[in-house]
Amino acid sequence: MIPELGHFALVVALLVALVQASVPMWGAARNDMALMAVARPAAMLTAALVAFAFGCLAYAFVTSDFSVLNVAEHSYSTLPTRYKFAATWGSHEGSLLLWVLMLSGWACAVAIASRNLPEAFAARVLAVMGFIAAGFLMFLLFTSNPFARLLPAALEGSDLNPLLQDPGMVVHPPMLYMGYVGFSVAFAFAIAALIGGRLDASWARWSRPWTTLAWCFLTIGIALGSAWAYYTLGWGGWWFWDPVENASFMPWLVGTALIHSLAVTEKRGTFRSWTVLLAIVAFSLSLLGTFLVRSGVLTSVHAFATDPARGVYVLAFLVVVVGGSLALFAWRAGAVGGGASFAPLSRESMLLANNILLVVAMASVLLGTLYPLILDTFDAGKISVGPPYFQAVFVPAMAPLVFLMGLGPVAAWRKAELPALWIRVRWAFGVALVTALLLPLTLGSYRPLVAFALFLALWVATSTVAMVVQRLRGAPQRGLAAKLRANSAAWYGMLVAHVGIAVFIVGVTMVRSYEVERDVRMDIDQAVRVGDYDFTFRGVVPAPGPNYKALVGTIDVSRNGRLVRTLHPQKRVFDASGQTMTEAAIATRIRGDLYVSLGEPVAENGAWGVRVYIKPFVDWIWVGAFIMALGGFIAIGDRRYRIAVKARVAALAARAAA
Amino acid sequence: MKSAWRWSLPFLVFAALAVFLYTGLFRDPREVPSPLIGKPAPAFALRDLHEPGRTFGTTDMRGQVWLLNVWASWCESCRIEHPLLVDLARQKIVPIVGLDYKDKDDLGKKWLADRGNPYSVSIVDGDGRVGIDWGVYGVPETFVVDKEGIIRYKQIGPVNADVLAKTIVPLVRRLQQS
Numbered sequence: 050m051i052p053e054l055g056h057f058a059l060v061v062a063l064l065v066a067l068v069q070a071s072v073p074m075w076g077a078a079r080n081d082m083a084l085m086a087v088a089r090p091a092a093m094l095t096a097a098l099v100a101f102a103f104g105c106l107a108y109a110f111v112t113s114d115f116s117v118l119n120v121a122e123h124s125y126s127t128l129p130t131r132y133k134f135a136a137t138w139g140s141h142e143g144s145l146l147l148w149v150l151m152l153s154g155w156a157c158a159v160a161i162a163s164r165n166l167p168e169a170f171a172a173r174v175l176a177v178m179g180f181i182a183a184g185f186l187m188f189l190l191f192t193s194n195p196f197a198r199l200l201p202a203a204l205e206g207s208d209l210n211p212l213l214q215d216p217g218m219v220v221h222p223p224m225l226y227m228g229y230v231g232f233s234v235a236f237a238f239a240i241a242a243l244i245g246g247r248l249d250a251s252w253a254r255w256s257r258p259w260t261t262l263a264w265c266f267l268t269i270g271i272a273l274g275s276a277w278a279y280y281t282l283g284w285g286g287w288w289f290w291d292p293v294e295n296a297s298f299m300p301w302l303v304g305t306a307l308i309h310s311l312a313v314t315e316k317r318g319t320f321r322s323w324t325v326l327l328a329i330v331a332f333s334l335s336l337l338g339t340f341l342v343r344s345g346v347l348t349s350v351h352a353f354a355t356d357p358a359r360g361v362y363v364l365a366f367l368v369v370v371v372g373g374s375l376a377l378f379a380w381r382a383g384a385v386g387g388g389a390s391f392a393p394l395s396r397e398s399m400l401l402a403n404n405i406l407l408v409v410a411m412a413s414v415l416l417g418t419l420y421p422l423i424l425d426t427f428d429a430g431k432i433s434v435g436p437p438y439f440q441a442v443f444v445p446a447m448a449p450l451v452f453l454m455g456l457g458p459v460a461a462w463r464k465a466e467l468p469a470l471w472i473r474v475r476w477a478f479g480v481a482l483v484t485a486l487l488l489p490l491t492l493g494s495y496r497p498l499v500a501f502a503l504f505l506a507l508w509v510a511t512s513t514v515a516m517v518v519q520r521l522r523g524a525p526q527r528g529l530a531a532k533l534r535a536n537s538a539a540w541y542g543m544l545v546a547h548v549g550i551a552v553f554i555v556g557v558t559m560v561r562s563y564e565v566e567r568d569v570r571m572d573i574d575q576a577v578r579v580g581d582y583d584f585t586f587r588g589v590v591p592a593p594g595p596n597y598k599a600l601v602g603t604i605d606v607s608r609n610g611r612l613v614r615t616l617h618p619q620k621r622v623f624d625a626s627g628q629t630m631t632e633a634a635i636a637t638r639i640r641g642d643l644y645v646s647l648g649e650p651v652a653e654n655g656a657w658g659v660r661v662y663i664k665p666f667v668d669w670i671w672v673g674a675f676i677m678a679l680g681g682f683i684a685i686g687d688r689r690y691r692i693a694v695k696a697r698v699a700a701l702a703a704r705a706a707a
Numbered sequence: 708m709k710s711a712w713r714w715s716l717p718f719l720v721f722a723a724l725a726v727f728l729y730t731g732l733f734r735d736p737r738e739v740p741s742p743l744i745g746k747p748a749p750a751f752a753l754r755d756l757h758e759p760g761r762t763f764g765t766t767d768m769r770g771q772v773w774l775l776n777v778w779a780s781w782c783e784s785c786r787i788e789h790p791l792l793v794d795l796a797r798q799k800i801v802p803i804v805g806l807d808y809k810d811k812d813d814l815g816k817k818w819l820a821d822r823g824n825p826y827s828v829s830i831v832d833g834d835g836r837v838g839i840d841w842g843v844y845g846v847p848e849t850f851v852v853d854k855e856g857i858i859r860y861k862q863i864g865p866v867n868a869d870v871l872a873k874t875i876v877p878l879v880r881r882l883q884q885s
Contacts, residue, residue, distance in 0.1 A: 364732065367728075372718065372722065383714050
């Protein structure tokens with residue numbers, strides 16, 4: 050009964066979403082307040098219905114209702130409850146439902162928080178979001194019903210893919226989708242502005258917190274996915290340039306560009322049509338990612354559910370939404386106008402360079418991702434593009450970008466003077482340069498590229514410190530606390546996010562240059578020395594698990610004869626599928642990880658193949674990403690946006706009192 | 708007019724992209740041709756299944772067109788193609804070398820005794836090393852090798868009557884004449 054209720058809720062949600070997509074749009078065109086007023090309740094109702102449907106599916110999973118096909122195919126009676134719940138989005142159908150849940154949730158949030166927006170504008174924004182929700186609800190209902198029944202019911206499920214039975218599965222997809230889908234808000238704002246012909250500073254101010262919020266979630270989602278891959282795949286990589294990773298990374302790159310370009314549009318009124326285009330492109334790339342993952346046009350470790358009929362549907366929808374909005378852009382953007390002019394050396398020009406570099410980086414990732422497809426279309430052979438391509442094109446685009454991060458925030462708007470700029474950054478530059486040249490001397494082998502990368506990271510950090518010091522010294526207020534309060538949260542957020550980049554660069558550089566990887570055959574009580582550490586293999590014993598049987602290895606790690614850590618890597622054989630999974634054991638320290646994973650048994654006497662890795666500073670990669678997201682959250686707390694919220698709360702209170 | 712083009716550029720780029728995505732939908736990315744096609748066949752010298760003292764290598768086939776069929780007694784779909792191979796051998800069009808892949812000798816011999824032996828030579832790749840050189844990733848697989856020892860064609864999975872009649876036999880004939 051409950052699955053049928055969920056199915057029914059989705060059908061009603063589709064009808065409501067269609068109303069949400071059409072009536073307010075029509076009302077905005079006719080300037081009819083009554084029709085426009087439909088938008089908010091419709092958006093909230095869609096969200097409630099989709100949330101209800103999602104709850105029904107989650108209930109079927111948690112109670113192991115194997116009369117639902119989706120549950121029978123992706124769950125198992127002894128699966129731990131948290132993974133039963135996470136299995137709700139472990140299938141194609143379930144992950145699409147999560148997608149729609151996020152989308153309607155964002156629309157609901159906009160409906161609640163848009164009281165200070167002009168009625169016509171809010172109505173159009175919600176209508177655009179309703180249109181996208183309707184498209185995806187149709188996709189769900191017509192090609193991928195998550196509530197399809199299996200009669201007679203299966204006695205036992207065929208289990209969730211063992212690869213997905215991990216805490217990462219509980220947090221990574223919701224975070225990623227939250228970010229991915231969150232760009233739909235900026236997209237809807239852009240489309241509404243194009244339709245209404247109003248593209249000004251206030252439009253940018255409204256878009257900014259939403260865009261930043263989505264970007265924060267996307268940053269966290271990508272970082273979680275990367276950390277998950279690192280400890281679960283058993284070979285210690287943290288980024289593979291896999292098509293699906295790229296699919297989430299491209300919106301991130303454009304979203305980053307969008308955040309910066311929105312800042313220019315809000316502060317200076319320039320870059321307007323460019324900003325609109327970025328908002329459209331960021332969400333289009335999210336849709337493209339969905340298409341790539343869900344259609345199977347590219348092979349990938351993530352594309353576990355593929356079907357050409359679904360691909361055709363998503364592509365058709367992609368063409369309607371992206372093609373339609375780019376056509377609208379072509380038609381209306383010319384009327385938007387340029388805005389204030391700026392000198393070749395100014396904060397605007399540096400932010401423009403930032404945008405160009407980010408978009409070039411995105412384009413090169415897109416090309417690398419689709420290149421196999423394009424070649425295949427011309428019958429030029431089947432190839433796959435590997436990490437060497439991506440590293441070769443990506444790093445050169447990022448290096449100047451990172452360098453600009455130290456300069457841009459201190460440069461004056463409109464026109465900056467080189468001598469003044471130099472005076473402000475010379476200390477930061479000098480300290481970063483000298484430290485970067487000397488630091489690699491302490492790391493064993495000296496490598497110029499390491500020094501260069503460390504210089505970039507240090508430069509971001511030192512220029513940030515210089516900026517804070519100068520800003521505080523120049524502030525007219527008395528007392529440190531007052532001086533600190535004088536700056537906006539957005540400014541602090543920006544600094545924190547930039548420091549996150551510096552931390553990230555340190556992690557990437559160190560792990561790439563100084564990691565040690567050894568794949569060795571180990572007899573019982575045999576030791577191998579990797580770096581400064583001795584790893585002694587103590588054998589492998591079987592151990593039970595909830596829905597798997599494990600083989601648990603024991604490896605003592607010692608340094609200078611003193612035991613530092615005992616690690617227990619596992620091999621798990623899952624009951625339902627018989628699939629084997631590797632669980633690496635990792636000792637995390639600030640200076641990096643000791644990483645051990647089991648290969649295969651190699652002899653009858655208990656000897657195993659063991660992978661022993663030392664990953665210096667690898668955790669800085671994810672810590673850096675979380676610092677970036679933290680910066681974003683700080684920026685959202687800015688007073689400019691809070692004032693709007695306060696006004697809104699006051700208005701609501703007044704209405705409630707009346 | 709010039710500026711109209713400028714604003715339309717994103718749309719045009721997307722339109723081109725959509726065409727690629729559409730055509731890509733109907734192609735199977737997993738259908739990977741062997742990178743070895745057009746390249747010299749990886750050399751091997753392997754033990755004969757029936758006469759363990761004898762070894763047989765790629766050099767023994769120099770100057771003639773031949774097929775290498777990778778099979779195993781544990782392989783279900785090998786049973787499907789086997790009668791076709793026996794039939795092909797009877798027509799004496801082309802010598803077929805059988806590579807018994809990751810198999811036990813007695814099981815392999817019994818399999819051939821039960822089902823007929825289409826192979827002019829049977830060799831053993833017990834640990835699958837030669838299979839790795841030849842890029843074998845599914846059994847059965849069939850390679851066509853020309854007189855110069857160049858791989859000209861690779862069939863992944865069982866051969867069927869259609870592939871034999873339309874692709875493999877015409878290719879063999881053409882290579883034999885050159």
